[in-house]
Amino acid sequence: MSEIRVLLLTDVVDSTKLSEQLGDQLMAEVWVQHDRVARDLLISWRGREIDKTDGMLLMFENADDAVRYAHAYHQAIGALDTPLAARAGIHLGPVILRENSEEDVLRGAKPLEVDGLAKPTAARIMSIAAGAQTLLSAEARAALAAPEWEVESHGHWMMKGVSDAIEIFEVALPGKHVKAPADGEKVYRVTRVAENWMPVKEIPNNLPLQGSKFIGREQELREIKTLLGNARLVTLLGMGGLGKTRLSLQAAFELIHQFPDGVWFLDLAPISDPSLALSEAAQVLGVREEPERTLLQSVCAYLKNRRVLMVFDNCEHLIKASADLAQAVIKAAPFVRLAASSREALRIPGERAYPILPLPLPSVGDSVSSLLKSTAVRLFVDRAQAHKPSFELTEEVAPAVAELVARLEGIPLALELAAARVRVLSVEDINRRLNDRYKILTGGSRVLQERQQTLRALVDWSYDMLSENEMTLLNRLAPFKGGFDMQAAESICGSEPLNPDDILDLLSALVEKSLVMQIEEANGTRYRMLETIREYAQGKLNDSGEADDLRVAHCQYYFELAKQARDGLRGAKQGEWLARFEAEQDNLRAAMSLALSDEGLVDPILTVKLAVAQQNFWVLRGHAAEGRAAVTAMLELAAVQDSAMVHAHALYVAAVLAWSQSDHASALKALEPCLALRRELGQAALLAPTLSTIALAKLSAGDGRGAREAVLESLALFRQCGDAGNEAIVLTQLAQIDYFNGDDEEAARHLQEVLALARTHKHPETEAEAELITGLIAFEAQDFDKADLAFARSLKICLAAGDRRGVANALWRQSQVLSVKGEWAEASSRLYDALTAFNAFEMREQLLGCLDDHAVLALGLGHQELAVGLASASTQLRNNARLTRPQRAQARWQAWLEQLKEAVPASAYEQLWQEALGWGSDDLLRKSLALSLKRVAARAQ
Numbered sequence: 001m002s003e004i005r006v007l008l009l010t011d012v013v014d015s016t017k018l019s020e021q022l023g024d025q026l027m028a029e030v031w032v033q034h035d036r037v038a039r040d041l042l043i044s045w046r047g048r049e050i051d052k053t054d055g056m057l058l059m060f061e062n063a064d065d066a067v068r069y070a071h072a073y074h075q076a077i078g079a080l081d082t083p084l085a086a087r088a089g090i091h092l093g094p095v096i097l098r099e100n101s102e103e104d105v106l107r108g109a110k111p112l113e114v115d116g117l118a119k120p121t122a123a124r125i126m127s128i129a130a131g132a133q134t135l136l137s138a139e140a141r142a143a144l145a146a147p148e149w150e151v152e153s154h155g156h157w158m159m160k161g162v163s164d165a166i167e168i169f170e171v172a173l174p175g176k177h178v179k180a181p182a183d184g185e186k187v188y189r190v191t192r193v194a195e196n197w198m199p200v201k202e203i204p205n206n207l208p209l210q211g212s213k214f215i216g217r218e219q220e221l222r223e224i225k226t227l228l229g230n231a232r233l234v235t236l237l238g239m240g241g242l243g244k245t246r247l248s249l250q251a252a253f254e255l256i257h258q259f260p261d262g263v264w265f266l267d268l269a270p271i272s273d274p275s276l277a278l279s280e281a282a283q284v285l286g287v288r289e290e291p292e293r294t295l296l297q298s299v300c301a302y303l304k305n306r307r308v309l310m311v312f313d314n315c316e317h318l319i320k321a322s323a324d325l326a327q328a329v330i331k332a333a334p335f336v337r338l339a340a341s342s343r344e345a346l347r348i349p350g351e352r353a354y355p356i357l358p359l360p361l362p363s364v365g366d367s368v369s370s371l372l373k374s375t376a377v378r379l380f381v382d383r384a385q386a387h388k389p390s391f392e393l394t395e396e397v398a399p400a401v402a403e404l405v406a407r408l409e410g411i412p413l414a415l416e417l418a419a420a421r422v423r424v425l426s427v428e429d430i431n432r433r434l435n436d437r438y439k440i441l442t443g444g445s446r447v448l449q450e451r452q453q454t455l456r457a458l459v460d461w462s463y464d465m466l467s468e469n470e471m472t473l474l475n476r477l478a479p480f481k482g483g484f485d486m487q488a489a490e491s492i493c494g495s496e497p498l499n500p501d502d503i504l505d506l507l508s509a510l511v512e513k514s515l516v517m518q519i520e521e522a523n524g525t526r527y528r529m530l531e532t533i534r535e536y537a538q539g540k541l542n543d544s545g546e547a548d549d550l551r552v553a554h555c556q557y558y559f560e561l562a563k564q565a566r567d568g569l570r571g572a573k574q575g576e577w578l579a580r581f582e583a584e585q586d587n588l589r590a591a592m593s594l595a596l597s598d599e600g601l602v603d604p605i606l607t608v609k610l611a612v613a614q615q616n617f618w619v620l621r622g623h624a625a626e627g628r629a630a631v632t633a634m635l636e637l638a639a640v641q642d643s644a645m646v647h648a649h650a651l652y653v654a655a656v657l658a659w660s661q662s663d664h665a666s667a668l669k670a671l672e673p674c675l676a677l678r679r680e681l682g683q684a685a686l687l688a689p690t691l692s693t694i695a696l697a698k699l700s701a702g703d704g705r706g707a708r709e710a711v712l713e714s715l716a717l718f719r720q721c722g723d724a725g726n727e728a729i730v731l732t733q734l735a736q737i738d739y740f741n742g743d744d745e746e747a748a749r750h751l752q753e754v755l756a757l758a759r760t761h762k763h764p765e766t767e768a769e770a771e772l773i774t775g776l777i778a779f780e781a782q783d784f785d786k787a788d789l790a791f792a793r794s795l796k797i798c799l800a801a802g803d804r805r806g807v808a809n810a811l812w813r814q815s816q817v818l819s820v821k822g823e824w825a826e827a828s829s830r831l832y833d834a835l836t837a838f839n840a841f842e843m844r845e846q847l848l849g850c851l852d853d854h855a856v857l858a859l860g861l862g863h864q865e866l867a868v869g870l871a872s873a874s875t876q877l878r879n880n881a882r883l884t885r886p887q888r889a890q891a892r893w894q895a896w897l898e899q900l901k902e903a904v905p906a907s908a909y910e911q912l913w914q915e916a917l918g919w920g921s922d923d924l925l926r927k928s929l930a931l932s933l934k935r936v937a938a939r940a941q
Contacts, residue, residue, distance in 0.1 A: 005095045007122040008066045010055035012086045013131040030082045037076040045069035050114050055086055063143035066090050067171050070134040089126025091137040093118030141169040204262035207253055214250045215382055216359060216375025224251045231352040232330045233338040235345055238356035240532040241413030244341035248311050261306035269314035269531040270481040270586040274321035279626050288842040289625045290921055291881040300332035301922045307335045314531055315342035323348050359410035368398050376410040383419035391422055400427040417462050420514040459536050472498055473506045478538040479554040482586030483528035492553045523579050552601050555591040562613035569616050581617040596633055604639040608646050611653045619660040622842045628657045648677040662844035662883055664701040688717035692730050702884055704741045728757035728766045735773050744777045768797040768806045775813055788817045808837035812850055824860050832932035848878050854928035864903045865912055872916035873924040
């Protein structure tokens with residue numbers, strides 16, 4: 001019989017190496033000392049020795065004693081004449097204890113033997129610890145009772161032979177440092193699979209955590225995992241409610257260690273526009289459209305050499321778009337595996353369709369023990385206990401449960417919906433009410449229709465069990481895409497016959513009845529419906545005649561929210577508002593779609609207002625391509641063209657988005673008519689930012705003189721309007737232009753004025769930018785200490801303000817100073833962080849500059865051939881993007897190229913340069929990141 005015990009497993013690190021150094025005789029003496037102190041400590045902490053090798057397997061009554069023993073043990077063996085270090089793992093769980101007789105002990109058996117899963121679990125936890133480090137399982141951490149422990153989580157880890165991830169903790173005494181587990185790669189990006197473990201958190205993924213147990217489907221799970229090892233695309237087929245999504249997510253989670261480059265979940269359910277499927281996939285992967293490439297080509301190029309698993313969920317309503325994307329990926333990326341869920345196959349080469357059937361049903365008259373072997377029954381019982389903890393499968397209730405499971409034909413969603421009723425009804429009552437509603441369709445595929453009708457009957461029944469107000473609210477929730485929060489539900493759904501104060505209780509009732517899911521996120525509680533339920537509610541809403549009114553209310557609400565978020569992005573809570581924007585993207589897309597449609601429900605001008613509100617978010621979070629497509633569509637609307645003010649707004653957004661992607665020609669093309677329209681309107685408050693943006697675009701295009709003319713006019717207009725905040729921004733731009741034109745003295749004078757204004761008006765982003773330019777001027781003057789101080793001030797300001805783009809710029813410039821000083825390890829660290837950020841934010845000009853500096857880094861580290869390749873590919877990418885280096889940067893680059901040519905023979909140089917011209921942007925990015933990451937990891941070790 002099993003008992004709950006705490007197991008501590010230790011292992012002395014590098015013992016074999018030490019034995020080789022000392023010899024067998026001396027090492028034997030070391031082991032004697034080790035064993036003596038290890039066993040003496042057991043008395044103090046009430047432990048018991050179970051086994052002994054290069055460490056010990058020990059058992060304790062409680063977790064606190066095990067941890068105290070581990071700390072004392074580490075200190076004791078570290079103080080031996082020959083100091084030792086050991087790793088330790090602690091786990092609490094059921095063990096099977098077997099006491100051997102004295103006779104067996106005399107024959108060589110151990111007095112006490114321990115079996116059960118707790119022992120290998122403790123061993124695997126111990127295996128990832130470093131010397132003098134103690135790691136704990138979640139069970140052991142929860143059992144700690146003493147208040148003095150400092151405990152830190154090291155994330156979730158996949159262990160060999162264990163299907164679920166295990167969260168690993170470390171505990172330290174007060175004043176002791178908690179450090180990361182062994183193997184420096186865990187702290188950074190995992191590039192290989194170790195024998196027994198793989199860190200889940202560190203493998204890039206966006207798999208949603210599930211709030212309930214995964215029950216059953218063991219055979220299907222095994223077969224799907226096997227298929228994904230061989231087939232390029234596995235499509236899970238079946239009607240709604242069979243658990244295709246949950247099964248695909250479980251398979252992805254258990255296979256995550258086989259895909260070190262990422263496992264990505266693409267939820268297509270909220271998307272109604274097929275053209276957005278590709279955009280959503282690109283956003284999930286973090287891919288941006290590149291010059292002279294379509295977005296699809298960019299996605300395929302990104303995946304080309306990566307080991308990635310992608311899960312396409314709910315493909316049926318976007319079947320062609322899903323199939324086109326899947327086929328393109330399969331052709332371009334040989335190491336990528338795809339899992340899809342759909343009501344019909346994608347029908348592309350390489351697809352393996354896997355039908356998902358209802359759960360197997362128990363036999364009539366089965367006993368309780370037999371029923372508990374039925375997956376369908378276990379699922380129902382588990383979900384029923386979630387709603388009513390006292391629910392049990394007794395002999396009395398067993399027949400009714402067996403009948404209910406059979407009537408619902410093992411459909412997981414149906415079982416979960418029925419289980420929600422156990423809170424207020426007996427299983428017998430549920431059966432009686434369901435029988436009254438149960439009708440079978442005839443004709444066509446009778447089996448399929450029975451299943452569909454079963455689910456429909458249950459949803460109908462669940463719906464009819466609602467109060468009138470609960471029905472009304474469920475219907476009105478249908479327009480939400482991708483979830484919503486309480487405030488949105490109250491605002492949009494709280495009209496007659498409901499009022500906003502009703503929504504909290506009504507929504508809570510819908511959550512309890514499993515018709516709405518409640519999701520706890522970092523920024524608060526959100527709600528969403530399964531797509532099957534949302535579609536059902538949409539049908540009811542259409543029948544009610546309220547659908548159009550609700551869609552308009554939804555659109556207006558999210559427009560107002562977008563305006564609040566736009567203003568929030570300008571303040572200290574920028575990060576919070578960016579997260580809010582991101583969470584509501586599907587709802588904002590739905591609002592934009594309605595405004596762009598020809599249904600006439602809302603004023604088309606709202607499309608431009610939505611674009612203006614989302615402009616900065618699109619730039620900051622890499623949605624510029626999506627925003628440009630929307631603006632292109634709205635510029636075609638007659639209502640937009642007929643209003644000079646609205647037309648100018650749309651052109652301005654188009655220009656800003658183009659500039660953010662370094663498409664300066666398109667930015668200037670939109671800004672010219674925008675400027676003309678705003679001059680006609682004569683509004684200085686609108687004309688000034690237009691001129692300021694023109695100045696930026698011209699400067700980026702290399703026209704320093706034209707940029708100066710535009711910025712001076714903009715500055716005069718802002719001063720005329722008394723807008724000190726924007727005056728500081730434009731003065732910063734003027735300093736940039738003077739710096740570009742080589743007038744460092746004039747630039748410095750403007751910067752002093754900027755810093756005074758920014759500090760007075762609490763404008764941290766402007767202050768940080770001024771410090772950055774101050775550093776650039778000092779860098780050009782070769783006053784590297786002054787430059788470093790200015791960049792450090794800029795970094796500090798940006799970190800405090802949550803300005804991640806500014807942080808990346810400051811890190812990049814710091815890396816340049818460090819490179820000049822030959823401090824390559826520190827330069828590598830900053831370059832890696834900067835390049836990652838520039839890529840994520842689609843800051844193309846900065847990205848190219850950072851790639852140039854990776855070539856400089858390669859030469860500094862002695863990788864001459866790699867330096868040539870990186871320089872060639874970076875130059876080629878810059879030429880493709882039609883982006884020239886600023887004059888000063890170009891002069892430094894030419895001087896550095898001469899240095900590189902001296903380090904590499906001429907014939908080899910030319911060959912390496914030509915070979916690298918074939919690298920794609922993804923190849924260049926990967927090689928650059930690998931270079932800086934390798935150096936960072938080496939430094940950490």
